[in-house]
Amino acid sequence: MKPNWPLAPDELRHCIDLVEPVLALVEPGLRGAYHAVSATRCMEIGPDLDAAIAGAKPDPRTGTLVEDPEAGLTILYTSGTTGRPKGALISHRAHIARSMVFAAQLALDPGDGFIAWAPMFHMASTDHALATILRGGTVVMVDGLQPAVINEALSRHRIGWFVMMPGALDAFIAERRANPLPVKGIKVCGAMADLVPPHQIAELTSLLDTPFLNSFGATETGLPPGTAGLIAPGVIPEKLSKRISAFCEVRLVDPEDRDVPDGTPGEMAMRGPTLFSGYWNANATNARDFRNGFFHMGDLFRRNPDGTIDFVDRVKYLIKTGGENVYPAEIERVLLAHPSVVEAAVVRAFDAKWGEAPVAFVACGNDRPDADALMNLCRESLAGYKRPRELHFIAFDDFPRSTSGKVQRHVLEARLKV
Numbered sequence: 001m002k003p004n005w006p007l008a009p010d011e012l013r014h015c016i017d018l019v020e021p022v023l024a025l026v027e028p029g030l031r032g033a034y035h036a037v038s039a040t041r042c043m044e045i046g047p048d049l050d051a052a053i054a055g056a057k058p059d060p061r062t063g064t065l066v067e068d069p070e071a072g073l074t075i076l077y078t079s080g081t082t083g084r085p086k087g088a089l090i091s092h093r094a095h096i097a098r099s100m101v102f103a104a105q106l107a108l109d110p111g112d113g114f115i116a117w118a119p120m121f122h123m124a125s126t127d128h129a130l131a132t133i134l135r136g137g138t139v140v141m142v143d144g145l146q147p148a149v150i151n152e153a154l155s156r157h158r159i160g161w162f163v164m165m166p167g168a169l170d171a172f173i174a175e176r177r178a179n180p181l182p183v184k185g186i187k188v189c190g191a192m193a194d195l196v197p198p199h200q201i202a203e204l205t206s207l208l209d210t211p212f213l214n215s216f217g218a219t220e221t222g223l224p225p226g227t228a229g230l231i232a233p234g235v236i237p238e239k240l241s242k243r244i245s246a247f248c249e250v251r252l253v254d255p256e257d258r259d260v261p262d263g264t265p266g267e268m269a270m271r272g273p274t275l276f277s278g279y280w281n282a283n284a285t286n287a288r289d290f291r292n293g294f295f296h297m298g299d300l301f302r303r304n305p306d307g308t309i310d311f312v313d314r315v316k317y318l319i320k321t322g323g324e325n326v327y328p329a330e331i332e333r334v335l336l337a338h339p340s341v342v343e344a345a346v347v348r349a350f351d352a353k354w355g356e357a358p359v360a361f362v363a364c365g366n367d368r369p370d371a372d373a374l375m376n377l378c379r380e381s382l383a384g385y386k387r388p389r390e391l392h393f394i395a396f397d398d399f400p401r402s403t404s405g406k407v408q409r410h411v412l413e414a415r416l417k418v
Contacts, residue, residue, distance in 0.1 A: 009036065009037050011084070011085060012037045013037040013038065014084055014085065015077055015085055015087065016037060016038045016040065017038075018087050018280060018281055019075060019087060019280055019281075021040050022040070022041065023040070023041050023042075023043065024038070024040050024041070024042045024043070025042075025043055025044075025045055025049065026042060026043070026044055026045065027044070027045055028044050028045065028046050029044075030044070031044050066092050069091065069092050069093040069096075070091045070092075070093055070277065071091060071092055072089045072090065072091055072277065073090060073091060073092045073094075073095050074089075074090045074095070074126060075087040075088065075089050075090070075280055076088050076090060076121060076122075076123060076126060076219050077121060078219055078220075086279045086280075086282055086285065087279060087280035087281070087282075088219045088220050088276045088278075088279060088280075089276060089277045089278055089279070089280050090276045090277070091276070091277050093273060094222065094273065094274055094275060094276055094277070095127070095130055095131075096134070097222070097247065097272075097273035097274045098127050098130075098131060098222040098223065098274045099127075099130065099131035099134045099135070100247070101222060101223050101224060101227060101245065101247050101274060102127075102128060102131045102160070102161070102223065103131070103135060104246075104247075105223075105227045105245060105246070105247070106160065106161055106187060106188055106213070106227075107187065108131075108135065108137075108160040108161070108187060109135075109160070110135045110136040110137060111136075111137060111158060112132070112135070112137050112158060112159065112160030112187060113132060113137045113138040113139065113140060113157045113158060113159050113160065114128050114129055114131075114132040114137065114138075114139050114140070114159065114160060114161065114163075115140045115142060115150055115153050115154070115157070115159060115162060115163070116128075116129050116139055116140065116141050116142065117142035117143075117144065117145060117146070117149075117150055117163075118145075118163055118165060119144075123217070123218070123219040123222070124163045124165075124191055125163070127222055127223070128160075128161060128163065132160070137160070138157060140153050140157055145168050145171060145172075147171050147172045147174070147175035147176075148175055148179070150172065150175075151172070151175050151176060151179055151181055152181065154181065154183050154184065154186065154208075155181040155182055155183060155184060156184060157184055158184045158185040158186075159184070159185065159186045159187070160186075160187045160188070161187065161188050161189070161213065162186045162188070162189040162190075162208070162210070163189075163190075163191050164189055164190050164191060164204065165191055165192065165405040166191075166192055166195040166196055166343075166405040166406070167399075167401050167405040168405065169196065169200050169204060170200075170342060170396060172204075173200065173203055173204060173207065176204075176207045176208070177207070180207065183208055183209065183210075186208055186210040187210070188210060188211055188212070188213045188230065189204060189205065189208055189210050189211070189212055189213065190204065190205075190212040190213050190231075191213065191215070192405065192406075193212060193213070193214045193215070193231065193237070193240050194216070194240055194311045194329065194333075195405070195406065195407075196336075197336040197337075197341060197342055197343070198236045198237050198238075198336065198337060199236055199339050200342065201231055201235075201236070201237060202234055202235055202236045202237075205231065205232070205233040205234060205235070206233055206234040208233075209233050210233060211230040211231055211232055211233060212230065212231040213229075213230065213231075214226075214229035214230060214231050214237070214240055214242055215227050215229065215242070216242055216299075216311060218297060218299075219276070220275065220276045220295060220297070221248070221270055221272075221274055221275055221276070221295070221297065222274035222275075223245070223274070224244075224245035224247050224248040224270070224272060224274050225244055225245050225248045225250050225268065225270045225272075226242030226243065226244060226245065226309065227243070227245035227247070229241070229242050229243050239310070240310070240311065241304060241308035241309065241310050242308060242309050242310070242311070243307075243308055244307070244308075244309065245272075247272050247273060247274055248270050248271065248272030248273075248274065248275075249270070249271050249272060249294075250268060250269070250270050250309075251266075251268075251269040251270075251294060252264075252265075252266030252267065252268060252269075252301055252302075252303055252309070253266050253267055253269050253296075254266060254267075255267075257269075257291060257292055260303075262302075262303045262304065262305055263302055263303070263304075264302065265300045265301070265302055265312045265327075266300065266301065266302075266303075267296055267297065267298065267299065267300060267315050268296075268297045268299050268300070268301050268309075269291075269292075269294035269295065269296045269297070270294060270295055270297060271293060271294045271295060275295055276295075278290065298314060298315045298316060299311065299312075299313075299314060299315065300312035300313050300314070300315055300327070311329065312327050312329060312330070313327035313328055313329040313330070317348075317409055319346075319348040319356050319357070319358050320355055320356050321351065321354045321355060321356050321357055321358070321385050322353075322354040322355065322385055324385050326358055326385065326386050328345070328346035328347065328348075328358065328409065329346075330382070330386060331344075331346045331358055331360060331378065331382065331386060331387075331388060332344045332345060332346050332360075334377060334378055334381045334382060335360060335362060335374060335377070335378070337377070338369060338373070338374060338377055340364045340365050340367045340368060340369050341362055341363070341364055341365075341369075341374075342363050342364060342365055342396055343362070343363040343396050343399055343407070344360060344361070344362050344363070345360070345361045345399060345407040345409060345412055346358050346359065346360045346361075346388060346409075347359055347361070347409045347410075347412045347413040347416070348413060349389070349390070349413070349416050351389070354385075357388075357389040358386065358387070358388045358389065359388055359389060359390045359391075359392070359416060360374075360388035360390070360391050360392065361392045361394055361399070361412050362374065362391060362392070362393055362394070363393070363394060363395060363396040363398075363399065364393065368393070371391045371393075374391060375387070375388075375391065399412075400412065
């Protein structure tokens with residue numbers, strides 16, 4: 001079980017109670033915090049754990065240690081942006097398949113290491129750390145976002161996938177500009193390309209001389225369903241179309257679970273060996289999300305004639321204005337195309353005439369454009385009903401984020417009502 005440590009006490013209590021653990025292992029100094037939310041037996045990693053292991057009765061085993069490949073190996077908690085966190089049960093089978101995806105589709109070798117700076121409750125860190133160990137590679141542990149430490153590690157270790165999340169890019173790019181140490185070797189960098197300003201993708205890849213991974217995955221699915229697309233170093237991408245992974249089968253469906261034609265937004269439904277086994281103790285949610293043999297992800301995509309797919313937005317966050325559907329990500333992509341914009345998020349606001357209207361929150365670098373320049377950019381690229389009715393300039397650090405770095409729209413929406 002890997003709960004998210006930044007959660008509030010009630011959220012942590014929910015995560016712990018959900019799985020009913022018999023023993024919790026915590027980092028030194030966290031025993032008190034754990035006992036504040038749970039009476040479960042707790043042991044700190046260190047001398048106490050070492051002594052317990054040394055005093056334990058040996059249990060030698062031969063043959064297959066795990067007889068059932070569907071047995072759970074980890075439970076990772078989803079970010080819970082629309083409700084309480086859910087525990088995603090990931091089996092031995094799924095983790096081995098995810099390791100195969102890394103090796104096959106990212107061309108990773110046994111000697112390619114991984115820098116685990118993102119929290120280990122995050123899929124990118126846990127999946128890739130396990131996959132690296134399975135291949136015989138080195139995992140470099142870094143306690144959180146420490147750009148100087150990460151930059152120095154890149155100069156000492158050959159890295160397969162250098163994970164760099166939205167929300168961390170600014171700090172790492174600044175460190176890399178100030179201290180351009182020679183890089184030992186990186187196969188691919190980045191994550192969540194749809195949430196990163198295109199000019200930052202170009203700068204990061206130029207600074208590291210390595211391509212950016214244009215992928216789309218989830219805690220529940222692993223790196224598939226969109227895996228193998230790469231953005232060349234120094235390129236400002238105009239589109240972020242993704243190729244479907246060879247390790248899964250994908251459908252785009254309407255609310256009645258019918259396949260949609262090319263060009264029409266549909267919810268992504270996926271199945272394959274990397275898929276998780278379901279949410280722990282959540283029968284109703286599993287029945288809703290697993291239908292007709294596929295897991296329904298809650299993400300909208302459009303399929304192009306060449307078979308590639310484009311991310312549209314989350315199914316559950318839609319702006320209805322004057323009877324028209326507006327997807328926030330469409331507007332955000334236009335705003336992020338401005339070279340001075342480092343973050344953008346669009347939310348819905350009440351509108352007396354149209355019911356709802358899009359409102360944009362924007363963070364800029366040192367060279368901040370005025371609102372008219374950004375509105376003109378929207379006029380050039382978006383239909384009238386899609387253009388934001390208001391622009392709010394806020395600091396980059398004022399964007400509320402989930403533990404995976406995604407902006408929490410519902411928090412920004414609540415600010416409009418204050």
